[in-house]
Amino acid sequence: MEELVLHSKTQASEPIMREIKNMHDRNLFLGIYEDWGNKTCAGYPGSEGHVEMDAQTFADWECDYLKLDGCHMKQSEQGVGYPEMEKALNATGRPIMYSCEWPYYLIDEQKQINYTAIAQSCNLWRNFNDVSNSWASILSIMAFYNRFQNELIEVAGPGQWNDPDMLVIGMKNGLTVDQAKVQMSVWSIWSAPLIMSNDLRVIDPKFKEILLNRDVIAIDQDPMGKMGRLMLSNDNTAVYVKPVMPREVSDTSFAIAVVNKHLSVTYTIKFALNKVGMNHEAGYQIKDVWSGENMGILKPTDTLTVQVPATGAAMFKATIVS
Numbered sequence: 309m310e311e312l313v314l315h316s317k318t319q320a321s322e323p324i325m326r327e328i329k330n331m332h333d334r335n336l337f338l339g340i341y342e343d344w345g346n347k348t349c350a351g352y353p354g355s356e357g358h359v360e361m362d363a364q365t366f367a368d369w370e371c372d373y374l375k376l377d378g379c380h381m382k383q384s385e386q387g388v389g390y391p392e393m394e395k396a397l398n399a400t401g402r403p404i405m406y407s408c409e410w411p412y413y414l415i416d417e418q419k420q421i422n423y424t425a426i427a428q429s430c431n432l433w434r435n436f437n438d439v440s441n442s443w444a445s446i447l448s449i450m451a452f453y454n455r456f457q458n459e460l461i462e463v464a465g466p467g468q469w470n471d472p473d474m475l476v477i478g479m480k481n482g483l484t485v486d487q488a489k490v491q492m493s494v495w496s497i498w499s500a501p502l503i504m505s506n507d508l509r510v511i512d513p514k515f516k517e518i519l520l521n522r523d524v525i526a527i528d529q530d531p532m533g534k535m536g537r538l539m540l541s542n543d544n545t546a547v548y549v550k551p552v553m554p555r556e557v558s559d560t561s562f563a564i565a566v567v568n569k570h571l572s573v574t575y576t577i578k579f580a581l582n583k584v585g586m587n588h589e590a591g592y593q594i595k596d597v598w599s600g601e602n603m604g605i606l607k608p609t610d611t612l613t614v615q616v617p618a619t620g621a622a623m624f625k626a627t628i629v630s
Contacts, residue, residue: 339373345380367400441482478515486620496528497536
């Protein structure tokens, strides 16, 4: 097994190192995939038995991101293996973002998941099934996160993020434009990592526009790092709210995502702001972040009314009025 693993920068071919330099020269980050077990999920060599060696190799290659999977790893080893790699990465002295699959392998035993321990070792972690290029997959991830939101919200924050998996926006034969807005809106409400899975060479401009929306990205990347919460829901609609900057002593601004899950019906959704936890007396300046429209000031008892297309979303920034 050892002879299959490259141990240092000098053993990586010059073309590979040249490509790494090209990426960094363009302000792009380099990610790499590995597994703590003796093999990866696809059967390639894993890191078991030479974690420190592999961590140093990733640092020598100037990697910026490591996703560590858990195939061929016993459940009892999760709490040992993932911290072991964290320690080894830190020992290299190179900052490498560390993505874990730790809670995913306990998906059917949620009570055994120690998110406090996971957050001490990992920067982000997968905890549900892989996303696929379909509306059904997006709904299944939303259902899981809605169900366990109390536990997930408690642990999320700067440097430690729940990862609902990649954005499939712009992949061929997948999400519609409206469905893409749902994924981008809800992932941003969750402060999720926005990691794209698509081919940027051929992406449709409509999907590119969604991915480059600065207001939505700013909501995702808000400095407070709060994970938003599902506040109102029924079988077909959902309203999510996330505290964001700017803030005052006891009040924050908010981001709001309104989702219509129905396959064919457009819904008009109405709710008073104080029904979703927005109680700032002076009110909020409301902006539709998808259209760019400024909608004026609403007070806590005022009603926000929004028409949302089937399998679509609306999203707003509600900035506190001083």
